[in-house]
Amino acid sequence: MRDRFLTGLIGYPIAHSAAPAMHEQAAAALGVHCHYQLIEVKGAGRDDLRAMLDGVRRLGFAGVNVTFPYKEAVIDLIDDLAPDARAIGAVNTIVVDGARLVGHNTDATGFARAIEPLLAASPRGPIALIGAGGVGKAIAFALAGFGVGELRIFDADAAKAAQLAGQLQDRHAVHAASVEIAVEAAAGLVNATPVGMLPSRETPVPDALLHSSMWVADAAYTPLWTPLLTTAKARGANVLTGRDLAINASADAFKLFTGLTPPHDAMANAFDAVMAARYAPPAT
Known part of the structure; x- marks a missing residue:
């Protein structure tokens, strides 16, 4: 059984994302390791996106999430689409399946x-x-x-x-x-x-x-x-x-990446901790 996963997020701006904490702490709760890499690129064109996705394919990623503003732009740069993503016309999760990239929509x-x-x-x-x-x-x-x-x-x-x-x-x-x-x-x-x-x-x-x-x-x-x-x-x-949208969508993506069902409480607690730390009142 695989016990180490490399995943990430492509988008801009994404420095605020709670996804790294959610994915990494869910993995830890399951006794496996996940590194979730933020791939923040502003104004990426088609060639830029193709290069990033080629890197995802070649560098050992289990998959990546995709967020604003690239959810539609990646559609015709990947190899296949799950039925839901094909109907919607937008992708927020790309799974590496061998040498193929398959798009899903967990939003x-x-x-x-x-x-x-x-x-x-x-x-x-x-x-x-x-x-x-x-x-x-x-x-x-x-x-x-x-x-x-x-x-x-x-x-x-x-x-x-x-x-x-x-x-x-x-x-x-x-x-x-x-x-x-x-x-x-x-x-x-x-x-x-x-x-x-x-x-x-x-x-x-x-x-x-x-x-x-x-x-x-x-x-x-x-x-x-x-x-x-x-x-x-x-x-x-x-x-x-x-x-709840953020937690649920991340949980569904985690399962697609790893084949494992993440503990909801671990993801929810990670999300809440990120929010509490970010928006905590200033110390007096």
């Missing part, structure tokens, strides 16, 4: 498990999805899998929102022309953009659109309490931070 499975209790406890109604990039695509497919009545998708790049709505048109997804149209009378709202993730302190949705009869989720976790979630909670909305 979708991770978000589905994170959002299910909130959906089950909330009134049904339209859901607004803000952001149609890599993580937005995964979240859209996850929500569609629950049979939501209407999924309204808005992105600053209207073509991206329209394309994603087209992918899901048989599952009641529509392109919203504005944030206001997407959110009007919505039962729930998900932010799948980097807006509100540090160093940004902006919000993707005007405060006036948030109210107590809706739920609000954010895919970002740096910080856990984004400006959007802080305002939504203050207005009485049920909220979901990016914590």
Whole structure:
């Protein structure tokens, strides 16, 4: 049985990532060793990405995660796609299978498990999805899998929102022309953009659109309490931070990389420790 694993993350910016702690501590709890390498490259073009992935293939990696802004760009640079990743059109996990690189999407499975209790406890109604990039695509497919009545998708790049709505048109997804149209009378709202993730302190949705009869989720976790979630909670909305999505998606990736089921508590404790250390109040 293999007991040492080299894994990592490709993206930018990723210095804030809690993934190294989650993967390495989950491995330690299982009695194996994992080194999780951050591969932070700004503005990588196609040739840069190809070179990085070739390195992943040749240097003994079990696999790598991929995050913003490369989840879609790597699609045609790898050898094969799992059915879910092929349908979604975005990859956040690449597994090395011999000499082949196979793409998966654990954002979708991770978000589905994170959002299910909130959906089950909330009134049904339209859901607004803000952001149609890599993580937005995964979240859209996850929500569609629950049979939501209407999924309204808005992105600053209207073509991206329209394309994603087209992918899901048989599952009641529509392109919203504005944030206001997407959110009007919505039962729930998900932010799948980097807006509100540090160093940004902006919000993707005007405060006036948030109210107590809706739920609000954010895919970002740096910080856990984004400006959007802080305002939504203050207005009485049920909220979901990016914590469970991050932990669940990492757990699913870990299993793909290693073939081992990670202890949820080890991953959750590692994530919480990173957050506590990063956002602890200054010593007095």
